[in-house]
Amino acid sequence: MSPFPPPAGPLLLRCRTLLTHARAVPLRDAGVLVENGTVVAVAPFAELADRAPADRTTELDGVVLPAFTDAHSHLRALPLGEQGVADTDLETWVVRLTGTTALDPYDDTTAAAVALVATGVTTVQAIHHSFADADTYAAGVRAVASALTEAGLRAELAVGITDRAEFLPEPLPVAWPGPAREPRSLAAPARGIPPGDLPALAASLAPSCPGVRLGVAPVAPQWCSDEALEVLRRCADDGLRLHTHLLESRHQRTWLGGRDGGSDPVSRLDRHGLLGPGLSAAHGVWLTGPEIALLARRGAALVHCPVSNARLASGDAPVRSWLDAGVTVALGMDSQHTAAPDMFAEMRAALAAAERTGGPLTPHEVLAMATEGGAAATGHGGRLGRIAPGFRADLICVATGTTGAKADLDPVERIVSGAAATDVTDVFRSGRPLVAGGAVHGRPAAEAALARLRTVLETDREARTRRLDSLAAYEEPLRGLLAGTES
Ligand SMILES: [Zn+2]
Known part of the structure; x- marks a missing residue:
């Protein structure tokens, strides 16, 4: 069995704004239907509303785009x-x-x-x-x-x-x-x-x-x-x-x-x-x-x-x-x-x-690098990087700028120019939520791990300082070497 099984049953995402890929025309009130971790349909939400029960429908009130x-x-x-x-x-x-x-x-x-x-x-x-x-x-x-x-x-x-x-x-x-x-x-x-x-x-x-x-x-x-x-x-x-x-x-x-x-x-x-x-x-x-x-x-x-x-x-x-x-x-x-x-x-x-x-x-080009380009560079071309039938349901919702003066700006420009990690409200990997409504499921484990790492760093602080100080003796001659090889 896969160590990361997709959730059982269909999942229907109702997206206020959907970007199926970096150069796509944004879709309003769109539905994304997911089965076994894979996108099976993208259409106006109204056309998909009866394809999943209400408790398997998630409303995403931001811009949804490929992870x-x-x-x-x-x-x-x-x-x-x-x-x-x-x-x-x-x-x-x-x-x-x-x-x-x-x-x-x-x-x-x-x-x-x-x-x-x-x-x-x-x-x-x-x-x-x-x-x-x-x-x-x-x-x-x-x-x-x-x-x-x-x-x-x-x-x-x-x-x-x-x-x-x-x-x-x-x-x-x-x-x-x-x-x-x-x-x-x-x-x-x-x-x-x-x-x-x-x-x-x-x-x-x-x-x-x-x-x-x-x-x-x-x-x-x-x-x-x-x-x-x-x-x-x-x-x-x-x-x-x-x-x-x-x-x-x-x-x-x-x-x-x-x-x-x-x-x-x-x-x-x-x-x-x-x-x-x-x-x-x-x-x-x-x-x-x-x-x-x-x-x-x-x-x-x-x-x-x-x-x-x-x-x-x-x-x-x-x-x-x-x-x-x-x-x-x-x-x-x-x-x-x-x-x-x-x-x-x-x-x-x-x-x-x-x-x-x-x-x-352009913002569209760098977003393509972060999505489809990344998928292709890691051997997942045609399966990741887009939200389309046949692609794995890896997608995120970004809550920035959906209202107010910038609401009419192109969503790609809005996201690339102004969003931050803290604006990510939802993350799905193969249809399974890793972040939901702003809550990062792995956060408690990560914080416990960080606390242990910082304890180790603190314990080693003095010894590390001595090591780094002794390495500093190499830096000036190294710079000389680097400069010498430039000429
Ligand atoms: Zn590196």
Whole structure:
């Protein structure tokens, strides 16, 4: 049996305003009939009123639209600011991450997942990445998977592997001027799982993670040897989906730009047969025009993470050119929230970033990225991202601006320009309510998990401060190194 069964019997939703997809003409007083978790009819409510009993009819007094996909997440519940990790450039930030407190994966995922549901996300794609030994790694994946399932999220969980330095090129292009130990060793303390063991690990995990779909991730191509990429291709040949980070920072572009022809991340992914419809890549800020065209030809998807790109000084991705080239584009929050995750703020960040690049996007385009684009990028194209017969009944109700001066504005513009996570009153996943009338069903479990996480953070506070202070010694020489490689 599915670990997440749809509710028994028909469900009829009466929607004051219904947007069946991001570019649709809004429908007034519309009905959505759901059976076995799937939409079977969309029509004026009056035409469907007798198709379900009154106690199976729900009135939704706002704008009803398809639920969101967060297509790139690390399932972090707490902002890293609570651990004393301030925003900085990506390379320095990765060094700081190595000093943070390790948190229980079940509690962290529970709180993160419920917060995603509260902002209207019903599908998440996440990378699980740790340097633990195989048993601890497997236990971590199982804990994450059960927390996701219990929160009600549909999840694509990519099992990450790396066997190279995490964030600096090998070999270093200039001499390391800092403390005796090079910073790359900080981000590679141990390699618990040889890449060759990944297929067996993924296969052994699948039966014990029934609520999620497992995939695999190189985490980033430059962090994987050719041998590791070959292993990932074998996983893909066996039907597993792929997710990765790709050309996130300017320094990655400089270091990995293909000076010797073909050593850049896109060429390597393509050479190993990993660029295809089964792959989605996050960030892509520094992709070139020809690389974007190649991704479009191969059918690979890109996940735009505008808030993360701004916070880690990665730059603004030229998303207009991605769409114009025909690439499938999704939105990802990258667990980079400062308070609670907010998909509406992410959409506004996408609009603002596009303005800065001189290639603006419309509110309808960013809403499409958060819905249909996310569905396509995670392998759910044609089943999620729209409210239409044959699609799963994943939909949300947003209560913003349905009355007053803005009532006549186009609902997509109203939602993208002005809504917030707190305006989401209802969330359905396969017809089952995860948020109803503003009440988030998972909230008590999430709050208990958050309290435990904060206790752990508090217990580790002094030790963490010492670790972060000692890491600070690396930052100035690292900046020097970064500057040196720019020239
Ligand atoms: Zn990420």
